[in-house]
Amino acid sequence: MEAYNVFKDLAIIVAVAKLFGIVARKCKAPQVVGEILAGLLIGPSILGWVNQTDFLVQMAEIGVILLMFSAGLETDIKELLRTGPIALVIACAGVFVPLVGGALLYMGFYGMSPWGSEEFYKAVFIGTIMTATSVSITVQSLREMGKLKGKVGTTILSAAIIDDVIGIIVLTFVIGFKNPDSDPGRVIMNTILFFVLAVGAGFIFYFIFRKLDNRYPHTRRIPIIGLAFCFALAYIAEEFFGIADITGAYVAGIILCSIQDSEYIAEKMDINSYMLFGPVFFASIGLKTNIESLDAGILIFSVAFVLVALLTKIIGCGLIARVCKFKGRDAVKIGVGMMTRGEVALIVSQKGLAVGLMTPVYFTAVIMLIIVSSIATPIILKILYAKDPAEPALEEKTA
Amino acid sequence: MEAYNVFKDLAIIVAVAKLFGIVARKCKAPQVVGEILAGLLIGPSILGWVNQTDFLVQMAEIGVILLMFSAGLETDIKELLRTGPIALVIACAGVFVPLVGGALLYMGFYGMSPWGSEEFYKAVFIGTIMTATSVSITVQSLREMGKLKGKVGTTILSAAIIDDVIGIIVLTFVIGFKNPDSDPGRVIMNTILFFVLAVGAGFIFYFIFRKLDNRYPHTRRIPIIGLAFCFALAYIAEEFFGIADITGAYVAGIILCSIQDSEYIAEKMDINSYMLFGPVFFASIGLKTNIESLDAGILIFSVAFVLVALLTKIIGCGLIARVCKFKGRDAVKIGVGMMTRGEVALIVSQKGLAVGLMTPVYFTAVIMLIIVSSIATPIILKILYAKDPAEPALEEKTA
Numbered sequence: 001m002e003a004y005n006v007f008k009d010l011a012i013i014v015a016v017a018k019l020f021g022i023v024a025r026k027c028k029a030p031q032v033v034g035e036i037l038a039g040l041l042i043g044p045s046i047l048g049w050v051n052q053t054d055f056l057v058q059m060a061e062i063g064v065i066l067l068m069f070s071a072g073l074e075t076d077i078k079e080l081l082r083t084g085p086i087a088l089v090i091a092c093a094g095v096f097v098p099l100v101g102g103a104l105l106y107m108g109f110y111g112m113s114p115w116g117s118e119e120f121y122k123a124v125f126i127g128t129i130m131t132a133t134s135v136s137i138t139v140q141s142l143r144e145m146g147k148l149k150g151k152v153g154t155t156i157l158s159a160a161i162i163d164d165v166i167g168i169i170v171l172t173f174v175i176g177f178k179n180p181d182s183d184p185g186r187v188i189m190n191t192i193l194f195f196v197l198a199v200g201a202g203f204i205f206y207f208i209f210r211k212l213d214n215r216y217p218h219t220r221r222i223p224i225i226g227l228a229f230c231f232a233l234a235y236i237a238e239e240f241f242g243i244a245d246i247t248g249a250y251v252a253g254i255i256l257c258s259i260q261d262s263e264y265i266a267e268k269m270d271i272n273s274y275m276l277f278g279p280v281f282f283a284s285i286g287l288k289t290n291i292e293s294l295d296a297g298i299l300i301f302s303v304a305f306v307l308v309a310l311l312t313k314i315i316g317c318g319l320i321a322r323v324c325k326f327k328g329r330d331a332v333k334i335g336v337g338m339m340t341r342g343e344v345a346l347i348v349s350q351k352g353l354a355v356g357l358m359t360p361v362y363f364t365a366v367i368m369l370i371i372v373s374s375i376a377t378p379i380i381l382k383i384l385y386a387k388d389p390a391e392p393a394l395e396e397k398t399a
Numbered sequence: 400m401e402a403y404n405v406f407k408d409l410a411i412i413v414a415v416a417k418l419f420g421i422v423a424r425k426c427k428a429p430q431v432v433g434e435i436l437a438g439l440l441i442g443p444s445i446l447g448w449v450n451q452t453d454f455l456v457q458m459a460e461i462g463v464i465l466l467m468f469s470a471g472l473e474t475d476i477k478e479l480l481r482t483g484p485i486a487l488v489i490a491c492a493g494v495f496v497p498l499v500g501g502a503l504l505y506m507g508f509y510g511m512s513p514w515g516s517e518e519f520y521k522a523v524f525i526g527t528i529m530t531a532t533s534v535s536i537t538v539q540s541l542r543e544m545g546k547l548k549g550k551v552g553t554t555i556l557s558a559a560i561i562d563d564v565i566g567i568i569v570l571t572f573v574i575g576f577k578n579p580d581s582d583p584g585r586v587i588m589n590t591i592l593f594f595v596l597a598v599g600a601g602f603i604f605y606f607i608f609r610k611l612d613n614r615y616p617h618t619r620r621i622p623i624i625g626l627a628f629c630f631a632l633a634y635i636a637e638e639f640f641g642i643a644d645i646t647g648a649y650v651a652g653i654i655l656c657s658i659q660d661s662e663y664i665a666e667k668m669d670i671n672s673y674m675l676f677g678p679v680f681f682a683s684i685g686l687k688t689n690i691e692s693l694d695a696g697i698l699i700f701s702v703a704f705v706l707v708a709l710l711t712k713i714i715g716c717g718l719i720a721r722v723c724k725f726k727g728r729d730a731v732k733i734g735v736g737m738m739t740r741g742e743v744a745l746i747v748s749q750k751g752l753a754v755g756l757m758t759p760v761y762f763t764a765v766i767m768l769i770i771v772s773s774i775a776t777p778i779i780l781k782i783l784y785a786k787d788p789a790e791p792a793l794e795e796k797t798a
Contacts, residue, residue, distance in 0.1 A: 003460040004637040004644040010461075011630035018623045058454050061402040062409075220673055224417045227674060231410035238403040245403040271670045274619060275626060 009050045010276070016042050017279035030141045030378035032282050036371065039286020052287050056280060063281025064136050064343065065249040066273045069230040071139045071148065071157060072253015073266040079154045080254070086324045087158035090317050094159060094338050095131045095166045097316030098309060102127030105308045109301055121174060125357040128174050129349055129366060130309040132167035134342025135160035136246070136281070141378035142337070145385055152330050156337035157250075159317065164244055164344060165191055171348055175355055187242060194241035198233075202255040205229065213261045222261050223268040229256070244344060285342070285374055288367060302365035309369050310376070313339040329384060336380045340373045341366075408449045409675070415441050416678035429540045429777035431681050435770065438685020451686050455679060462680025463535050463742070464648040465672045468629040470538045470547065470556060471652015472665040478553045479653070485723045486557035489716050493558060493737050494530045494565045496715030497708060501526030504707045508700055520573060524756040527573050528748055528765060529708040531566035533741025534559035535645070535680070540777035541736070544784055551729050555736035556649075558716065563643055563743060564590055570747055574754050586641060593640040597632075601654040604628065612660045621660050622667040628655070643743060684741070684773055687766060701764035708768050709775070712738040728783060735779045739772045740765075 017035040024034030042049040050056075106123035113119035138156055142148040148157075172187040209229075213222055230252040237248030256262055318335030326334065349366050352358035416434040423433030441448040449455075505522035512518035537555055541547040547556075571586040608628075612621055629651040636647025655661055717734025725733065748765050751757035 003457050004634060006457050006460070007464070007630040007634035007644065008638070011627045011634060014623060014630065015627035018620055018627070022620065055454060055457050058402050058405050061405070065406070221417055221421065224413060224674060224678075228410045228414035228417070231406040231413065235403060235406035235410060239407070245406065268670055268674060271667055272674055275623060275667060275671055279623075 006053075006055055009053070009056060010280070012042055012049050013039070013056075013283045014276065014279050017283045021279075028382070030144050030382060032137055032140045032144075033375050033378050035279055035282035036286045036374050038279075039283030040371070041286070042283070043287040045286075050283075050287060052284065056284055056287070059277060060281040060284040061245070063273065063277035063284075064246055065230065065234050066269050066277050067136050067139060067281070068246045068249040069227075069253045070266050070269045070273065071135075071143075072250040072255075073257050073262050073269070074143075074148055075157070075254050075257045076149050076154065077254065077258055079149070079151065080158055083151065083155045083158055086321075087155050088162055089324065090155065090159040090320050090334065090338070091162035091166060093316040093320040094133060094163045094313055095170060098130035098312040099124070099127035099170065101308045101312035102130040102305075105304060109304070122357055124174055125352050126305070126362070128167070128171050129345050129352070129358075129362075130312065130341070130369075131170055132164050132341065132344035132348065133160040133313070133338045134340050134344055134370075135164075136342060137340045137374045137377055138337045138381070140278075140282075141381050144378075145382065147385060152326075152333050152337070155321070155326075156334055159334070159338060161247060161250055163338070164247060167344065167348070168242070168244070171351060174357070175351065190241045191243060194237060194243050198251050198255075202251070206255050206258065209256055210259050213259045217261060218264055223265040226252075226256055226265045227269070285370060288346075288370075298361055298364050301362075302368045305362075305365040306369045306372050309341065310339045310373060329387065333381060333384050336377055336384065340377045341369050342374070345370060405452075405454050408452065408455060409679070411441055411448050412438070412455075412682045413675065413678050416682045420678075427781070429543050429781060431536055431539045431543075432774050432777050434678055434681035435685050435773050437678075438682030439770070440685070441682070442686035444685075449682075449686060451683065455683055455686070458676060459680040459683035460644070462672065462676035462678075462683075463645055464629065464633050465668050465676050466535050466538060466680070467645045467648040468626075468652045469665050469668045469672065470534075470542075471649040471654075472656050472661050472668070473542075473547055474556070474653050474656045475548050475553065476653065476657055478548070478550065479557055482550060482554045482557055485720075486554050487561055488723065489554065489558040489719050489733065489737070490561035490565060492715040492719040493532060493562045493712055494569060497529035497711040498523070498526035498569065500707045500711035501529040501704075504703060508703070521756055523573055524751050525704070525761070527566070527570055528744050528751070528757075528761075529711065529740070529768075530569055531563050531740065531743035531747065532559040532712070532737045533739050533743055533769075534563075535741060536739045536773045536776055537736045537780070539677075539681075540780050543777075544781065546784060551725070551732050551736070554720070554725075555733055558733070558737060560646060560649055562737070563646060566743065566747070567641070567643070570750060573756070574750065589640045590642060593636060593642050597650050597654075601650070605654050605657065608655055609658050612658045616660060617663055622664040625651075625655055625664045626668070684769060687745075687769075697760055697763050700761075701767045704761075704764040705768045705771050708740065709738045709772060728786065732780060732783050735776055735783065739776045740768050741773070744769060 017038040020034035020038035020041075021031035022034070024031050024037075041047055044051055103123040103126060106126040107113060110119070110123075113123060135157060138160070139148065142153045142156070147153050169187055169191065176183070209222075209226070212225070216222065230249050233248040233252040234245035235248070237243040237251070238245045256265060314332070314335035316335075317338040318331045321331035321334040322328065345366050349358060349363060353360060416437040419433035419437035419440075420430035421433070423430050423436075440446055443450055502522040502525060505525040506512060509518070509522075512522060534556060537559070538547065541552045541555070546552050568586055568590065608621075608625070611624070615621065629648050632647040632651040633644035634647070636642040636650070637644045655664065713731070713734035715734075716737040717730045720730035720733040721727065744765050748757060748762060752759060
């Protein structure tokens with residue numbers, strides 16, 4: 001393929017995503033919903049103007065990395081430490097309830113199976129797919145509403161990061177029973193090691209950046225070196241610790257969130273993000289989908305799968321949040337904010353396929369879950385926040 | 400390859416390119432020189448940390464497109480129309496003199512050959528490789544010095560655009576003699592058609608954008624739709640008219656350069672460019688190179704090739720500029736500004752290889768030309784401008 005061919009895809013994605021974003025905004029829905037629908041429209045399901053390519057997958061990956069880095073940069077570190085313990089409890093509930101719910105759903109459709117049998121692990125695997133929250137859509141929705149830094153926003157973000165990690169540990173356990181190569185103990189060790197090293201290296205890099213920033217405030221080198229740091233941590237997390245790259249990028253953002261120019265860096269990242277990488281990432285969710293491949297049997301299972309996946313997160317996380325003394329509506333916000341699924345669910349499915357715990361037909365259900373949750377979450381969140389008593393409006397002019 | 404692997408390459412490129420850019424700046428050389436050398440250092444020639452991948456090639460292509468779009472946006476359209484005729488004459492000289500010089504060089508090394516013989520066309524082909532100026536390095540150097548909008552800057556830019564077009568016509572003619580499929584007449588028609596349509600469509604889009612811009616000034620949609628427009632024109636130019644994508648992007652910039660928010664768009668493009676795409680583009684020039692493959696015979700030819708290529712541009716363009724009443728030093732600036740070669744020279748070489756007019760050994764010479772001209776041009780330009788009588792300094796703080 002000639003290099004210039006990517007320009008056709010990019011021109012279509014950027015223009016249609018922006019157009020749909022504006023329309024979504026006019027309909028009082030968040031722009032991301034418009035961008036995902038734009039991807040669905042121009043993708044193979046409907047118009048077929050743009051097909052998923054390796055290049056678009058990698059651009060989308062940069063998009064989600066930039067999003068998580070910005071979210072990290074905008075973190076209020078004191079709020080994070082304060083919400084951390086609660087977030088951990090919420091995350092555990094957000095993994096456990098969907099895991100059990102998904103397994104029961106599978107058994108409900110295909111019959112109960114004895115503990116430890118092949119079918120039993122297949123059922124558990126369906127639950128495993130449901131565990132990992134994909135926080136990027138929620139982050140973008142909260143940011144559009146100016147609610148990312150609040151207590152609810154920070155709790156959702158921390159809980160989502162933690163449940164990614166727990167989700168990956170669960171996956172490794174489940175696969176461990178099928179595959180003798182995988183060592184669940186080592187996965188747990190790697191994860192602990194990553195966070196220990198991140199805290200240690202984090203302090204060092206924080207001081208290096210603070211010094212650099214004090215010496216050259218508001219120069220280009222600050223966001224540029226920050227970006228390189230974010231890429232490096234995303235890579236190191238995946239390559240050496242088996243932790244999702246988005247977690248690495250988020251940690252990079254948290255490390256830099258207390259330097260003086262953190263907002264300056266976030267602003268530059270935002271421009272890169274909303275101009276090109278963001279639209280490509282959100283549209284690519286729609287692009288991945290091929291709704292032609294549906295049939296009635298799969299459709300019914302998929303609908304049930306989506307409902308169980310959404311409700312178990314809302315109930316699991318929401319109840320625990322309520323127990324942790326969040327107000328009723330804030331608890332629901334947390335439950336809803338945690339219900340989005342994304343690329344991690346797809347990655348988990350692919351892993352399951354590879355080790356024979358899943359057949360390709362379930363991909364439809366997973367993709368439907370990603371699309372429905374990605375579209376429903378921002379809309380419901382917006383409605384929930386709109387009912388709050390009036391506060392000083394922080395909503396950005398982003399249209 | 401897993402998507403996250405690109406983060407390693409990007410982290411290294413962004414960090415090392417910025418570091419070298421800062422060092423170059425400290426040595427009073429333009430930052431681009433540092434970025435190219437960074438690419439050479441981390442590439443397969445020396446450290447081997449980063450290898451050229453399809454993804455990096457495409458990122459670099461976006462980089463050069465953004466650069467040309469910004470250059471178009473920053474164009475003073477009145478200045479362009481005023482310098483147009485002179486630029487046309489300079490471009491013709493800048494094609495003709497290197498074409499003859501390159502052919503004579505080949506004959507000097509490998510013996511004279513009769514008009515119309517196979518060897519004769521091989522000689523002419525070596526000249527053809529030398530014809531197309533790659534303006535991106537010059538654009539970036541002039542911009543760093545705040546000299547892009549001046550008479551000299553505009554003349555260089557227009558002449559370089561025109562000589563790309565002439566260069567491609569010459570290539571088509573030369574190949575036309577070997578390959579009956581290629582029709583030089585149609586190429587000329589396509590080129591004329593593109594520019595006629597660009598002017599026509601340009602007016603329409605200019606009015607659409609002006610209306611949009613007056614209604615929603617300084618909103619995100621203006622630069623985003625502008626970017627989509629740039630991508631679209633880059634793609635259309637290559638795909639339907641066989642014109643270089645960078646020419647399409649430049650034309651898109653010129654169409655939008657007179658709307659009120661043109662600077663606002665250029666500013667957003669610049670941020671995208673200097674954060675990620677720019678460093679990737681400049682470093683990729685260094686990455687392409689493998690200096691290990693050199694031997695003495697090729698080295699001698701290559702050195703002669705580089706010298707002839709540089710001097711014929713300086714002499715051809717410089718003399719004509721002097722004839723067109725540019726001051727002596729300004730004429731030299733134009734000659735030097737026109738001497739950079741880039742991706743077009745590589746594309747021409749690849750075409751020649753495909754039709755049997757060239758063997759792969761000459762690639763070394765072409766790559767050496769690209770590197771030497773890319774490094775020498777900014778340095779010489781900076782020296783030439785430094786000798787000018789003091790003017791209000793417009794130099795940007797870009798380090």
